[in-house]
Amino acid sequence: MELDKSADRPSPIEFRLDPASGVPTYLQLVQQVEQALRMGWLAEGDRLPRVREVVAGLAINPNTVLKAYRELEHRGLAAGRRGQGTFVRGMPAGVVPLRERAALRRGLLDWMRSARAAGLDEGGMVAVFEDALRDLREGRDGVVA
Amino acid sequence: MATDTVIDCGGIGKRYRRSWALRDCHLAVPAGHVVALVGPNGAGKTTLLSLAAGLTLPSEGAMTVLGDQLPGSPRALDRIGFVAQNAALYPGLPVRDLLAIGRHLNRRWDDARARDHLDGLGIPLERKYGRLSGGQQAQVSLALALAKRPELLLLDEPLAALDPLARHDFMSALLTAVAEDGLSVVFSSHAVNELEQSCDYLVVLAGGRVQVSGEVDDLLADHRMLTGPTAEADAVAERLPVVRDRRAGAQSHLLVRTGGVDAPVSGGWRQQRIGLEELVLAYLREPAASALPGPRGAVRPNQKVLS
Structure with a gap:
C-alpha cells in the first residue's frame, strides 16, 4: 500500500459558519478555503477537513460539504483522492507570494497612517480605497489628479 | 441500495x-436525503x-416505504428506525x-455502535434514563x-425540547450517521431557522395535504423576491x-416562482433570491399556494386567493 503522510496529517484549517451572512453554507466553505490559500494557511498538498469531521463539527448536511468540495475541484483548487480525502491542488487567481504580499501590506499601512494624519477616518479611507479601486478597474488609474 | x-x-x-388528519396526500420522497x-x-x-413507521394504518389510499415495502411489514420494520x-x-x-431491550427486540443490531455513540458523549450506561438531561x-x-x-430514520420533533447546544450536538450526531452510512432521514421540526444547514429536501404540510415538496437547492433556485x-x-x-403578495401604496414585494431563472421584469424591480427560512414562512402564511413536482406544481395567481 502506498504511504502518503499528508493523508494522515490533520487539516491545517477548520471551518466556521456565519448563519447571519446570507451566503449559502457551501459557498461559505468554498470562500474559507480560498481565503486560507490567500493567507498562506493552506498550501498545495494539504488535506482539507474530512467530510465527516466538518459534519460533526458544524452539524451540517454531508451533501453541503460534498458540494463545496466539488466546487473547489471545479475551480481547480482541490482534488479528491479516493479513500483519502480532498487535497489542495492549486492557488486562486490573484495570489502573490507571502514576502511580496507583506511588502504590499506595509505600503498600504504607510498610506493609512498618512491618511489618518491628514484627518481621514476609517470610513473615509474605505471610501477612497474603493473609489481608487473602481478607477483602476475601469482603466482610469493614470488620470488621478 | 436499489431503493429509489x-x-x-x-x-x-x-x-x-x-x-x-391527512387527506389526498401525494408524496414521493427520494432516497439519500x-x-x-x-x-x-x-x-x-x-x-x-x-x-x-407502520404504527397506524391509512383510512384510504396506500403508502409504500423503501421502494415497495408496506409500512409495518417485517422487512420494513427491520430497515426503519423511528424516534417518537x-x-x-x-x-x-x-x-x-x-x-x-433493543438488542433482543431487533434482528439487526449494532451494540458497539450504540455504546461508542454514548461513550463519546460521556453518557453513563448505569444511569437511569429518567435521570438524564433532556439532551442526553x-x-x-x-x-x-x-x-x-436503519436505511430510513424517522424522527418526530426531535429538537423540540432541547436547548441550543443539545440541538447542535443532536444534529451533529444525526448528520454524522448520514455521512457514514448514507441513510435517509425524515424529521419534523418547527425550528425553521435551523433547517437550511441540515436538510437538503423540504416537505411542507398544510391542512393534511402536501403544500411544498422538493430539493432545497431546486426550491431556492425556483423563487425570487x-x-x-x-x-x-x-x-x-x-x-x-x-406565492406571496404584499402591497403598500407605492412599493410591493412579490414572492414569485420563476422556474430557476431571473424574472422577466422591468428595471424598476429589484429581484433577490431568498433563504429557506423566508421561503418556508411565506408558504406557511399562504396555505393555498403550492410548489410541487410535476404538473400539480403549477400555481396561478388567481388560485392563490381561493382557498
Missing part, C-alpha cells in the same frame, strides 16, 4: 373519528410519520438495560434508533405565479 423512494404515497388519507417535514400544528406531520416525539423510553431503566435522553433514543443500522412599484404589480402577477 423512501416514502411514496398517492392520495393517502387518515381519519381520526370525524376529522381528517435529509428531509425536513414542516407545517403548523395539526398539519398531519405526526400522522404521516406514524403511517410510514419526546422519545419516551422507560424512565426507571438504566441505559444499559434499554440497550439490552435525546441522544440515547438516537443511539438506539441508529443501532438498528421582487420589490418594485405597486403600479406595475398587477402586470407582474399576471405573468408569474405569485
Whole structure:
C-alpha cells in the first residue's frame, strides 16, 4: 500500500459558519478555503477537513460539504483522492507570494497612517480605497489628479 | 441500495373519528436525503410519520416505504428506525438495560455502535434514563434508533425540547450517521431557522395535504423576491405565479416562482433570491399556494386567493 503522510496529517484549517451572512453554507466553505490559500494557511498538498469531521463539527448536511468540495475541484483548487480525502491542488487567481504580499501590506499601512494624519477616518479611507479601486478597474488609474 | 423512494404515497388519507388528519396526500420522497417535514400544528406531520413507521394504518389510499415495502411489514420494520416525539423510553431503566431491550427486540443490531455513540458523549450506561438531561435522553433514543443500522430514520420533533447546544450536538450526531452510512432521514421540526444547514429536501404540510415538496437547492433556485412599484404589480402577477403578495401604496414585494431563472421584469424591480427560512414562512402564511413536482406544481395567481 502506498504511504502518503499528508493523508494522515490533520487539516491545517477548520471551518466556521456565519448563519447571519446570507451566503449559502457551501459557498461559505468554498470562500474559507480560498481565503486560507490567500493567507498562506493552506498550501498545495494539504488535506482539507474530512467530510465527516466538518459534519460533526458544524452539524451540517454531508451533501453541503460534498458540494463545496466539488466546487473547489471545479475551480481547480482541490482534488479528491479516493479513500483519502480532498487535497489542495492549486492557488486562486490573484495570489502573490507571502514576502511580496507583506511588502504590499506595509505600503498600504504607510498610506493609512498618512491618511489618518491628514484627518481621514476609517470610513473615509474605505471610501477612497474603493473609489481608487473602481478607477483602476475601469482603466482610469493614470488620470488621478 | 436499489431503493429509489423512501416514502411514496398517492392520495393517502387518515381519519381520526370525524376529522381528517391527512387527506389526498401525494408524496414521493427520494432516497439519500435529509428531509425536513414542516407545517403548523395539526398539519398531519405526526400522522404521516406514524403511517410510514407502520404504527397506524391509512383510512384510504396506500403508502409504500423503501421502494415497495408496506409500512409495518417485517422487512420494513427491520430497515426503519423511528424516534417518537419526546422519545419516551422507560424512565426507571438504566441505559444499559434499554440497550439490552433493543438488542433482543431487533434482528439487526449494532451494540458497539450504540455504546461508542454514548461513550463519546460521556453518557453513563448505569444511569437511569429518567435521570438524564433532556439532551442526553435525546441522544440515547438516537443511539438506539441508529443501532438498528436503519436505511430510513424517522424522527418526530426531535429538537423540540432541547436547548441550543443539545440541538447542535443532536444534529451533529444525526448528520454524522448520514455521512457514514448514507441513510435517509425524515424529521419534523418547527425550528425553521435551523433547517437550511441540515436538510437538503423540504416537505411542507398544510391542512393534511402536501403544500411544498422538493430539493432545497431546486426550491431556492425556483423563487425570487421582487420589490418594485405597486403600479406595475398587477402586470407582474399576471405573468408569474405569485406565492406571496404584499402591497403598500407605492412599493410591493412579490414572492414569485420563476422556474430557476431571473424574472422577466422591468428595471424598476429589484429581484433577490431568498433563504429557506423566508421561503418556508411565506408558504406557511399562504396555505393555498403550492410548489410541487410535476404538473400539480403549477400555481396561478388567481388560485392563490381561493382557498
